[in-house]
Amino acid sequence: MLSEEQIERYQRHIALKEVGGKGQQRLLDGRVLIIGAGGLGAPAALYLAAAGVGTIGLVDADVVDLTNLQRQVIHFTPDIGKAKVASAKEKMAVINPGIKVNTYEVWVNASNIMGIINDYDFVIDGTDNFAAKFLINDACVLAGKPYSHAGILRFDGQAITVRPGESACYRCIFPAPPPKDAIPTCSQAGVIGVLPGVLGMIQATEAIKFLLGKGELLTGRMLIYNALEMDFNQVRINRNPKCPICGVTPTIKELKDETDAVAQCDLEGV
Amino acid sequence: MILTVNGKRTTVVDKELLSISGLLNELNVEDPLYVTVELNGDIMERENFESIMIKDGDEVEFLYFMGGGRK
Numbered sequence: 229m230l231s232e233e234q235i236e237r238y239q240r241h242i243a244l245k246e247v248g249g250k251g252q253q254r255l256l257d258g259r260v261l262i263i264g265a266g267g268l269g270a271p272a273a274l275y276l277a278a279a280g281v282g283t284i285g286l287v288d289a290d291v292v293d294l295t296n297l298q299r300q301v302i303h304f305t306p307d308i309g310k311a312k313v314a315s316a317k318e319k320m321a322v323i324n325p326g327i328k329v330n331t332y333e334v335w336v337n338a339s340n341i342m343g344i345i346n347d348y349d350f351v352i353d354g355t356d357n358f359a360a361k362f363l364i365n366d367a368c369v370l371a372g373k374p375y376s377h378a379g380i381l382r383f384d385g386q387a388i389t390v391r392p393g394e395s396a397c398y399r400c401i402f403p404a405p406p407p408k409d410a411i412p413t414c415s416q417a418g419v420i421g422v423l424p425g426v427l428g429m430i431q432a433t434e435a436i437k438f439l440l441g442k443g444e445l446l447t448g449r450m451l452i453y454n455a456l457e458m459d460f461n462q463v464r465i466n467r468n469p470k471c472p473i474c475g476v477t478p479t480i481k482e483l484k485d486e487t488d489a490v491a492q493c494d495l496e497g498v
Numbered sequence: 499m500i501l502t503v504n505g506k507r508t509t510v511v512d513k514e515l516l517s518i519s520g521l522l523n524e525l526n527v528e529d530p531l532y533v534t535v536e537l538n539g540d541i542m543e544r545e546n547f548e549s550i551m552i553k554d555g556d557e558v559e560f561l562y563f564m565g566g567g568r569k
Binding site for chain 1: 529534562564
């Protein structure tokens with residue numbers, strides 16, 4: 229049962245026939261995990277909190293740095309030096325005191341990720357490195373957990389939602405991580421600050437649609453966005469029978485840390 | 499020959515035999531070693547990039563690794 233305060237707070241949701249009181253209750257009962265409280269995770273966390281997703285998990289071991297503030301809009305200048313998960317939780321609690329935020333001040337790895345994702349209905353990959361991206365894909369596929377992938381670089385972004393066993397996964401497209409330092413991910417490449425905002429909100433939208441059970445998820449197709457040309461392109465992605473984790477004869481049966489894929493900047497600390 | 503590359507009509511100089519590798523070269527695709535190539539809806543295996551030939555009207559998608567914008 230929604231309280232009077234909730235009916236008022238979520239009135240614009242409740243007015244939608246695809247949401248209504250029932251849908252809002254589904255959001256309030258929903259549990260979404262956001263891995264990475266950075267560029268992608270910031271807008272996702274703010275909007276999911278505002279939307280009244282009842283339980284939101286945040287995973288990040290990083291602390292807020294001055295270079296983050298150009299795009300990670302959940303963190304403010306006085307937060308520099310503070311744990312990102314703590315900084316993010318503070319803002320979410322002020323936006324919506326009616327939700328629960330669980331924080332995990334850790335980096336995900338092969339031994340801890342399953343224990344974390346198991347408690348959630350949907351996972352948002354808001355990480356910034358391939359080791360984490362492949363680990364999240366593998367964990368979600370093995371656990372049968374739906375999740376949203378997004379990646380950003382310079383002015384380009386991509387996103388796809390994975391329903392394990394039903395739609396193509398990240399490894400269907402990219403069977404293995406690129407070698408260390410092969411793909412620019414760090415300071416030298418750069419990223420326009422608004423870009424993770426666009427992609428992170430697409431991820432939040434997917435989480436909300438998943439919880440509501442409405443609309444079409446971004447499955448079986450990758451959304452490719454270029455901010456300079458303001459171009460949205462969709463590429464149909466079929467499941468790859470040779471996928472090493474969800475194909476016909478999978479070779480990956482347990483989680484492993486892709487240490488070769490750790491980008492140099494991720495080892496430098498902050 | 500005319501192809502659709504990443505959703506856009508693209509004219510490539512006619513060649514008797516143009517492989518995926520040849521197309522990557524022809525179009526100056528960035529990081530050809532790490533790009534995923536989808537041809538008419540199916541993801542192609544890298545080991546076949548030399549042997550699979552492109553023909554007029556094909557739909558080709560290049561999918562790139564995108565990580566993050568950390569520092």
